[in-house]
Amino acid sequence: MKKIIECVPNISTSDPRTVELILEEIKKTINAFLLDYTFDDYYNRLVVSFVGNKESVLEASLNAAFKALELIDMRKHKGQHPRIGAVDVVPFIPIKNVTMENCIELARKFGETLAEKCSVPVYLYGDAATKPERKDLDWIRKGEYEKLAEMMIKSERKPDFGPAIFNPKAGATVTGARKLMAGFNVNLGTADLKVAKKIAKALHAKKGGFSNVKAMAASIPEKNITQIGMSISDFEKTPIYRVFELLKVEAARYNVPIIDSEFCGMTPLKALIDIAAYYVKIGNLTEDRVLEIAVQNAIEKGKGESNS
Amino acid sequence: MKKIIECVPNISTSDPRTVELILEEIKKTINAFLLDYTFDDYYNRLVVSFVGNKESVLEASLNAAFKALELIDMRKHKGQHPRIGAVDVVPFIPIKNVTMENCIELARKFGETLAEKCSVPVYLYGDAATKPERKDLDWIRKGEYEKLAEMMIKSERKPDFGPAIFNPKAGATVTGARKLMAGFNVNLGTADLKVAKKIAKALHAKKGGFSNVKAMAASIPEKNITQIGMSISDFEKTPIYRVFELLKVEAARYNVPIIDSEFCGMTPLKALIDIAAYYVKIGNLTEDRVLEIAVQNAIEKGKGESNS
Numbered sequence: 001m002k003k004i005i006e007c008v009p010n011i012s013t014s015d016p017r018t019v020e021l022i023l024e025e026i027k028k029t030i031n032a033f034l035l036d037y038t039f040d041d042y043y044n045r046l047v048v049s050f051v052g053n054k055e056s057v058l059e060a061s062l063n064a065a066f067k068a069l070e071l072i073d074m075r076k077h078k079g080q081h082p083r084i085g086a087v088d089v090v091p092f093i094p095i096k097n098v099t100m101e102n103c104i105e106l107a108r109k110f111g112e113t114l115a116e117k118c119s120v121p122v123y124l125y126g127d128a129a130t131k132p133e134r135k136d137l138d139w140i141r142k143g144e145y146e147k148l149a150e151m152m153i154k155s156e157r158k159p160d161f162g163p164a165i166f167n168p169k170a171g172a173t174v175t176g177a178r179k180l181m182a183g184f185n186v187n188l189g190t191a192d193l194k195v196a197k198k199i200a201k202a203l204h205a206k207k208g209g210f211s212n213v214k215a216m217a218a219s220i221p222e223k224n225i226t227q228i229g230m231s232i233s234d235f236e237k238t239p240i241y242r243v244f245e246l247l248k249v250e251a252a253r254y255n256v257p258i259i260d261s262e263f264c265g266m267t268p269l270k271a272l273i274d275i276a277a278y279y280v281k282i283g284n285l286t287e288d289r290v291l292e293i294a295v296q297n298a299i300e301k302g303k304g305e306s307n308s
Numbered sequence: 309m310k311k312i313i314e315c316v317p318n319i320s321t322s323d324p325r326t327v328e329l330i331l332e333e334i335k336k337t338i339n340a341f342l343l344d345y346t347f348d349d350y351y352n353r354l355v356v357s358f359v360g361n362k363e364s365v366l367e368a369s370l371n372a373a374f375k376a377l378e379l380i381d382m383r384k385h386k387g388q389h390p391r392i393g394a395v396d397v398v399p400f401i402p403i404k405n406v407t408m409e410n411c412i413e414l415a416r417k418f419g420e421t422l423a424e425k426c427s428v429p430v431y432l433y434g435d436a437a438t439k440p441e442r443k444d445l446d447w448i449r450k451g452e453y454e455k456l457a458e459m460m461i462k463s464e465r466k467p468d469f470g471p472a473i474f475n476p477k478a479g480a481t482v483t484g485a486r487k488l489m490a491g492f493n494v495n496l497g498t499a500d501l502k503v504a505k506k507i508a509k510a511l512h513a514k515k516g517g518f519s520n521v522k523a524m525a526a527s528i529p530e531k532n533i534t535q536i537g538m539s540i541s542d543f544e545k546t547p548i549y550r551v552f553e554l555l556k557v558e559a560a561r562y563n564v565p566i567i568d569s570e571f572c573g574m575t576p577l578k579a580l581i582d583i584a585a586y587y588v589k590i591g592n593l594t595e596d597r598v599l600e601i602a603v604q605n606a607i608e609k610g611k612g613e614s615n616s
Contacts, residue, residue: 033607244587262591266602267599268599273580281568285575290574291575294343295359298342302341
């Protein structure tokens with residue numbers, strides 16, 4: 001496969017049977033490959049990552065969304081993560097030999113089809129946004145599902161596709177195109193959500209933190225701890241080591257230990273390289289000097305040359 | 309290509325024209341892919357890394373060795389890195405769908421052919437060693453090229469292939485099979501080789517350091533600094549962050565700043581993961597959760613399934 005797009009649907013469920021049926025729609029699509037999925041009760045949210053070419057990614061994302069809309073009822077949904085609908089956010093991300101324009105086109109097709117077939121209001125965000133303020137997912141999601149009915153009345157919140165009519169079961173869907181970003185969660189050794197929120201605030205772009213970082217605090221009651229959940233939209237400009245070091249500084253202020261961390265979804269290699277390069281002072285490390293990538297590149301190049 | 313072997317010839321030259329002609333032998337071999345090469349005057353040593361299947365790796369390694377033996381005269385060779393011959397060390401390393409036995413077989417064929425065609429004494433080391441003490445490259449290389457003539461007289465230093473007769477132009481060659489290892493160099497902000505040697509000693513396995521680490525100190529006169537050159541034979545058991553942190557401790561003792569570091573040759577992904585996981589406390593990171601690897605695995609798996 002020469003052209004590769006990633007799609008990362010964020011869906012408002014943590015019911016294992018619902019998750020299974022949604023994933024099945026992706027798995028059964030030819031040339032679509034499931035990479036990863038995570039879900040948990042405290043966010044009550046399923047994050048799926050899969051790749052494929054244009055056709056397969058569109059087909060799999062639509063079928064997964066249809067299944068989610070069939071099975072999820074937003075009137076019963078509770079969760080710590082902001083959300084506006086059952087199929088909450090569906091970004092398309094260029095990975096290999098694909099432009100951002102290709103992904104914008106995919107997002108538009110996805111949104112148009114979903115709105116038409118399921119009567120769900122659809123908003124375009126990120127690089128697919130039709131107005132500057134709609135680039136920002138949080139702007140679109142303001143008031144969340146609970147205030148969606150009243151927000152939709154406002155002219156500036158008119159959906160890009162579908163009816164401007166509240167759909168109580170489905171809520172609304174946000175789709176778009178964006179660069180690869182890193183999801184990075186850090187677990188704190190405190191159950192005090194107030195403290196976790198203060199730490200998140202120090203990192204969050206809109207509250208004076210790093211310009212490419214969104215940070216939120218959540219409780220993980222079964223472990224009696226809290227978590228700082230971050231998405232870092234440009235992890236080359238705002239590398240993870242820098243975010244982590246500031247998080248350490250802020251956590252130390254409240255005498256809160258850092259338990260561990262995790263990438264949410266897939267880990268971009270460049271993010272790893274930047275972390276390693278900083279801490280052990282590697283001067284010259286690029287992706288093509290990582291053995292596994294170099295081997296792959298060499299073989300692909302060899303194939304191309306022997307074909308020509 | 310389903311089966312992949314890496315070969316990392318270490319050759320005693322830093323003459324640009326000689327380097328070019330040796331690399332040409334690898335580049336022209338079908339299904340052999342050059343990944344990387346480095347050479348410098350202070351080591352006076354060329355380290356090449358290439359991959360391929362069994363046949364192509366054997367062909368390329370032999371042709372590169374023939375060319376090196378033709379062009380290099382050890383009677384004129386000076387350098388800070390220990391060496392015993394023009395084609396100093398040629399390890400074969402299993403990368404994908406290949407066993408260590410396959411690599412041992414390759415090393416034996418390489419050694420036998422080289423000895424026969426070029427009258428060069430060849431020793432087998434690492435997993436291809438014929439006696440326990442020969443597993444250790446340093447044991448075989450003891451006395452280096454300069455004492456090779458007198459060392460070869462001893463029965464325990466009889467070559468595995470070729471004549472037990474000193475070849476003044478070529479010296480001897482060591483070949484073998486080994487696991488993937490990491491080469492990691494750290495540059496120190498001091499020109500004092502005595503201090504650098506003390507730091508290297510603290511890390512070196514045989515001098516009480518880490519059991520999988522060989523460390524040596526070298527001068528880099530054009531930068532007026534020194535370098536700790538390390539090879540870490542099992543970087544999963546002895547991860548690089550731990551070696552680096554101890555190196556920091558020892559350097560601090562002498563008030564020597566660490567300028568920067570570099571992987572010598574290709575960087576194994578697992579080495580990077582272990583560094584990143586330690587410093588930012590990632591709890592669950594494996595190679596198949598790195599996006600670029602996961603995408604490749606998914607596509608390969610997909611191809612396999614659609615073929616079956």
